[in-house]
Amino acid sequence: MDQTELLREVVVSALSDGRHLKVCGQGSKRHYLPEISAEISAEMVSTVEHTGIVALEPEELVVTVRAGTPLKVLRQELARGRQMLGAEPPEFSGLGTVGGALGSGFSGPGRPWRGSLRDSVLGIEVINGKGERLKFGGQVMKNVAGYDVSRLNVGAFANLGLILQASLRLVPQPDHSRTLCYELDGEAALRFCRQVAQQPYPVTATFWHDDNLSIRLEGAESALDAAEARLGGQRDATNGLWSSIRDQRHVAFSAMAESGAVRVICPPNAPAPEGLDWSFEWNGGLRWIWTNALSVNIAEYVHRANGWAWQLGCEVPIESGQKQIMRRIKQAFDPGDVFRSPLNLLSNLDGSDAD
Amino acid sequence: MTDWSFNKNLVLELLRGVLPQGNLITDHAGLRPYECDGLTAIREQPWLVALPETEQQVVSIVRICNEYGVPIVPRGAGTGLSGGARPHEAGVVLGLSKMNHILEIDPENSVARLEPGVRNLAISEAAAEFGLYYAPDPSSQIACSIGGNVAENSGGVHCLKYGLTVHNVLGVRVVTSDGIVLEIGGAWYDAPGLDLLAVLCGSEGMLGIITEITVALLPRPDSVAVMLAAFRNFTDAGVAVAEVIGRGIIPAGMEMMDKLAVQAAEQFAKAGYPEDAAAILLIELDGTELEVSGLTAQVDRIVRTAGAYHVDIAESAQEQLRLWKGRKSAFPAVGRLAPDYYCMDGTIPRRELGRVLAEIAALSETYGLRVANVFHAGDGNLHPLILFDANEAGDLEAAEEMGGKILELCVQVGGTVTGEHGVGVEKLNQMCVQFNPTELEQFFALKAAWDPNGILNPGKGIPTLTRCGELGGMHVRHGELPLPELERF
Numbered sequence: 001m002d003q004t005e006l007l008r009e010v011v012v013s014a015l016s017d018g019r020h021l022k023v024c025g026q027g028s029k030r031h032y033l034p035e036i037s038a039e040i041s042a043e044m045v046s047t048v049e050h051t052g053i054v055a056l057e058p059e060e061l062v063v064t065v066r067a068g069t070p071l072k073v074l075r076q077e078l079a080r081g082r083q084m085l086g087a088e089p090p091e092f093s094g095l096g097t098v099g100g101a102l103g104s105g106f107s108g109p110g111r112p113w114r115g116s117l118r119d120s121v122l123g124i125e126v127i128n129g130k131g132e133r134l135k136f137g138g139q140v141m142k143n144v145a146g147y148d149v150s151r152l153n154v155g156a157f158a159n160l161g162l163i164l165q166a167s168l169r170l171v172p173q174p175d176h177s178r179t180l181c182y183e184l185d186g187e188a189a190l191r192f193c194r195q196v197a198q199q200p201y202p203v204t205a206t207f208w209h210d211d212n213l214s215i216r217l218e219g220a221e222s223a224l225d226a227a228e229a230r231l232g233g234q235r236d237a238t239n240g241l242w243s244s245i246r247d248q249r250h251v252a253f254s255a256m257a258e259s260g261a262v263r264v265i266c267p268p269n270a271p272a273p274e275g276l277d278w279s280f281e282w283n284g285g286l287r288w289i290w291t292n293a294l295s296v297n298i299a300e301y302v303h304r305a306n307g308w309a310w311q312l313g314c315e316v317p318i319e320s321g322q323k324q325i326m327r328r329i330k331q332a333f334d335p336g337d338v339f340r341s342p343l344n345l346l347s348n349l350d351g352s353d354a355d
Numbered sequence: 356m357t358d359w360s361f362n363k364n365l366v367l368e369l370l371r372g373v374l375p376q377g378n379l380i381t382d383h384a385g386l387r388p389y390e391c392d393g394l395t396a397i398r399e400q401p402w403l404v405a406l407p408e409t410e411q412q413v414v415s416i417v418r419i420c421n422e423y424g425v426p427i428v429p430r431g432a433g434t435g436l437s438g439g440a441r442p443h444e445a446g447v448v449l450g451l452s453k454m455n456h457i458l459e460i461d462p463e464n465s466v467a468r469l470e471p472g473v474r475n476l477a478i479s480e481a482a483a484e485f486g487l488y489y490a491p492d493p494s495s496q497i498a499c500s501i502g503g504n505v506a507e508n509s510g511g512v513h514c515l516k517y518g519l520t521v522h523n524v525l526g527v528r529v530v531t532s533d534g535i536v537l538e539i540g541g542a543w544y545d546a547p548g549l550d551l552l553a554v555l556c557g558s559e560g561m562l563g564i565i566t567e568i569t570v571a572l573l574p575r576p577d578s579v580a581v582m583l584a585a586f587r588n589f590t591d592a593g594v595a596v597a598e599v600i601g602r603g604i605i606p607a608g609m610e611m612m613d614k615l616a617v618q619a620a621e622q623f624a625k626a627g628y629p630e631d632a633a634a635i636l637l638i639e640l641d642g643t644e645l646e647v648s649g650l651t652a653q654v655d656r657i658v659r660t661a662g663a664y665h666v667d668i669a670e671s672a673q674e675q676l677r678l679w680k681g682r683k684s685a686f687p688a689v690g691r692l693a694p695d696y697y698c699m700d701g702t703i704p705r706r707e708l709g710r711v712l713a714e715i716a717a718l719s720e721t722y723g724l725r726v727a728n729v730f731h732a733g734d735g736n737l738h739p740l741i742l743f744d745a746n747e748a749g750d751l752e753a754a755e756e757m758g759g760k761i762l763e764l765c766v767q768v769g770g771t772v773t774g775e776h777g778v779g780v781e782k783l784n785q786m787c788v789q790f791n792p793t794e795l796e797q798f799f800a801l802k803a804a805w806d807p808n809g810i811l812n813p814g815k816g817i818p819t820l821t822r823c824g825e826l827g828g829m830h831v832r833h834g835e836l837p838l839p840e841l842e843r844f
């Protein structure tokens with residue numbers, strides 16, 4: 001259902017009354033994010049009613065979809081034409097919406113091979129903090145007219161505006177998919193992934209947990225056979241391994257619910273952390289450390305690994321020089337600070353918290 | 356209008372203090388090569404050219420210019436086709452050609468760290484010893500710089516499958532207008548906070564100076580096949596493209612050329628193109644050996660069913676190079692058909708191809724100017740090349756006007772005025788057609804967030820509202836005529 005006018009009125013009236021808004025879909029990623037500080041009250045504005053596929057053009061490899069549409073519904077619809085999004089944003093038991101996925105920008109276990117969610121965004125329609133409805137990008141594959149505001153909004157946690165709808169690039173579903181498993185400790189698994197990455201194997205995801213490495217191969221059957229003949233390993237017969245990683249239902253993630261997690265991004269060849277409970281995706285470029293605190297020990301490890309770490313549920317770490325620019329960008333889109341977001345880029349702060 | 360008056364002697368003195376002798380060009384003859392980029396019809400002499408060798412020098416130059424209000428026009432190799440690197444008469448051209456070192460090829464993480472002046476092709480050459488390459492390959496790749504590629508978000512014939520520059524860059528170091536160095540992303544995918552990297556890609560030197568780039572490298576595919584299919588009419592070729600993609604095949608490249616482009620390329624490059632064809636398709640398929648032979652057979656059937664009367668499959672690397680050579684030299688080849696040509700760069704939904712080409716043919720008729728069409732068919736990016744003679748009175752203006760009409764047509768059918776060459780100074784008017792005043796204002800606000808004093812590449816990329824206003828209501832936006840209530844005759 002098209003709720004554009006309604007949503008716009010909510011923003012316009014919040015702006016004129018000096019109220020603040022917090023944009024959400026179903027709230028499926030709430031556990032990831034810090035609470036918005038309680039002293040500032042922000043009303044929820046939800047896009048869940050703003051649903052529907054506006055246009056699906058399989059031969060143009062593009063879909064235009066409203067923000068409230070559940071990802072699962074979109075995925076099922078695309079599958080009818082044997083297509084899909086390249087990225088695999090978490091669906092979180094069917095709750096995740098397209099708008100929530102775009103706002104948070106997570107891309108799933110295939111990210112280094114299939115691209116990020118932001119990569120597939122061709123165009124976007126947003127309501128900025130002034131209540132203006134704006135369109136950027138478009139429905140075509142290549143478009144460099146104007147600044148890339150579409151992709152800037154992906155992963156912005158609704159700091160800049162409320163995403164109404166987006167046009168996304170589609171890819172064909174692979175003909176075949178196969179998962180190979182190996183019993184390897186962390187360091188050996190990282191090494192194996194590095195070797196595999198040097199060759200043009202049809203790998204589209206990797207995951208390591210509890211001394212088990214899983215590698216997903218996708219493509220033509222002949223290509224999978226050829227890869228399997230060279231890579232060996234055990235075929236994984238269980239169904240749904242990759243969607244359980246995507247949605248963080250896999251047993252590895254149970255540690256997250258119990259004790260929390262630190263999400264580390266670093267070059268894949270960084271050494272394995274010692275004496276920590278951890279798992280990895282993306283050939284080791286994304287590492288989950290299962291712990292409830294970003295200890296000095298972990299911080300030092302991340303520094304040595306030339307990466308960055310984010311303790312889920314806490315503030316996202318942003319370097320101060322970049323934060324200044326981000327604040328000014330926030331101000332450019334939302335001069336009245338209507339949108340309160342867990343990214344905490346409040347534009348009217350004087351920047352005194354620069355670290 | 357911004358006032359660009361500043362104390363030239365003082366600024367010159369300061370710049371001399373930060374750059375080695377010889378890296379500051381001020382004499383008329385020395386400035387000449389910097390008068391224009393690849394859009395040679397538009398020229399301007401800059402006040403001076405500064406050629407830094409280090410990031411620290413870039414920082415110093417930017418700080419001086421920001422303090423005294425001196426416009427800066429960043430420049431890579433100057434191959435841009437929209438006048439993005441066209442100098443500012445009162446300003447500094449900041450040429451990055453001396454910062455051309457490959458800082459690191461890291462095969463373990465499959466990344467390369469580069470200075471901005473590194474040539475696109477040099478990256479793949481340096482990575483070759485590890486069996487790796489850098490995927491985006493603009494036709495200008497022997498000359499254009501990686502910094503320019505990032506600033507334009509350039510594509511290439513392989514971007515249908517492997518993506519544009521934005522999809523292959525992991526991080527950049529950028530000097531902001533106030534002379535601060537930001538390190539955005541870099542070591543690996545995805546940086547925290549707003550996606551500054553995404554907005555820098557394609558920012559045409561208007562948001563910051565890119566001083567270092569980290570790109571992803573890919574392993575070379577095991578096997579490649581290149582296929583040429585010739586058609587008696589354009590529509591059939593268009594059907595073939597839709598069919599290939601409709602069957603779930605994403606070729607590594609899929610290019611289309613029309614009769615005039617084919618003839619020009621054949622005479623220039625002797626690539627073995629059938630000169631009687633109304634259109635040809637070049638299709639590259641890659642993967643494992645078995646996969647490629649399976650795909651080749653499948654695509655062969657598809658194109659023949661769609662009406663191809665001649666199919667040439669190149670198996671050896673040498674044969675493949677021959678087939679690609681025709682396409683890669685299409686621009687210079689067309690350049691021999693007339694004293695001048697004007698290269699357009701619209702993108703359209705592919706289903707509109709037939710209609711758009713018919714209208715281009717009609718425009719060609721009306722203006723009396725020939726057009727050769729080269730088309731990144733897989734992703735809908737159309738390059739009509741308008742032939743003209745700048746020495747003929749009125750020819751250039753006619754070519755520009757006709758080009759503008761083509762771009763407006765692209766917008767009208769749901770496309771965009773630029774797929775990969777950027778707006779620069781060339782497509783400012785057409786931007787008024789694609790964006791409304793509120794959207795343009797939002798662009799300006801974003802620009803001001805990065806560059807409050809407006810010193811970086813002023814006057815490019817985004818048209819002022821005044822400019823759009825002066826162009827008047829003659830433009831069509833989203834297929835709607837302005838003032839629809841008025842009767843038209």
Ligand SMILES: Cc1cc2nc3c(=O)[nH]c(=O)nc-3n(C[C@H](O)[C@H](O)[C@H](O)COP(=O)(O)OP(=O)(O)OC[C@H]3O[C@@H](n4cnc5c(N)ncnc54)[C@H](O)[C@@H]3O)c2cc1C
Pocket residue numbers: 392393428429430431432433434435436438439440451471492493494495498499500501502503504505506507508509510511512559560561563564565566686687775776812
């Ligand atoms: C024959 C020919 C074929 C071409 N084929 C293609 C093609 O297939 N695909 C395609 O996409 N393009 C193509 N182009 C266009 C052009 O080559 C690209 O736009 C290229 O990326 C420009 O790179 P450059 O180094 O020459 O940049 P320049 O022309 O020097 O600059 C381009 C823009 O980038 C800015 N800039 C340059 N360096 C920096 C920096 N370090 N920091 C910030 N801003 C910077 C400049 O200010 C300017 O706005 C072609 C051009 C020619 C002449």
